[in-house]
Amino acid sequence: SQQGEEDPQALSIQEGENATMNCSYKTSINNLQWYRQNSGRGLVHLILIRSNEREKHSGRLRVTLDTSKKSSSLLITASRAADTASYFCATNNAGNMLTFGGGTRLMVKP
C-alpha cells in the first residue's frame, strides 16, 4: 500500500517557470526521498531529507519537510524541457525500505 498522496497528479508548465510538487504521508519517518522517472525506466535519486531537517537544496531543487504536518514539497526552479518526467516521493521508516507516493507527471513545454 502507498504511504501517501502526491499533489498534483499532473502538472504542465512552460520552460523557465517553477514547478512545485507536494507529498503527504501517514506514519513517522527516518527520511523522505524524491526520485525522477523517465518513461517507465529506472528511478533517479534526486535528494534525501532526514526527519530532523527542514529544508535542503541541490542545484535547482529545493525540498522542504514538515514532520508536524507529515508533508514535503519539491520545488524545481527555472524548469527545462529535460525536466519532463514523473516525480515520486518515498518515505523510509525501516531499514532501507521505501514507501512511494503515486507520483506527479510533470510536462515542461519548450
Add this chain to the structure above:
Amino acid sequence: KAGVTQTPRYLIKTRGQQVTLSCSPISGHRSVSWYQQTPGQGLQFLFEYFSETQRNKGNFPGRFSGRQFSNSRSEMNVSTLELGDSALYLCASSLDRLRRGNTEAFFGQGTRLTVV
C-alpha cells in the same frame, strides 16, 4: 563507478511458469531492495536484503521470493506466474555502512516482465 545492473531487461513468460530476475548492486553496497511497478498499484516494496538476510518484507504472496549472495548480488523469483504479475521490477542498492538503514537508494533500469 558502475550503477545497479539488472538482467534481463525484458522478459516474456507464460502463465504458470516461473521466472528469476537478477540484480548486481553498486560495488560496496550491501543492501538490496526490490520493487514492483504497475500502472494500477504504482511502486510497491517487495523485500530488502542486507548481508544475505531478508531484513524487510512487503505484502506480497509467497510466490515472490528472493535471496542475496555473499557478493551482495541478489535474485528474485516468481513462481506460478499470473497475468497480474506483468510489471516493471526494479532493484535498488544502498550503501548502509552502519547497518542502520536510513540511506539513499540507487535504482537499476528495471526488468520489464510480461506474462501472457
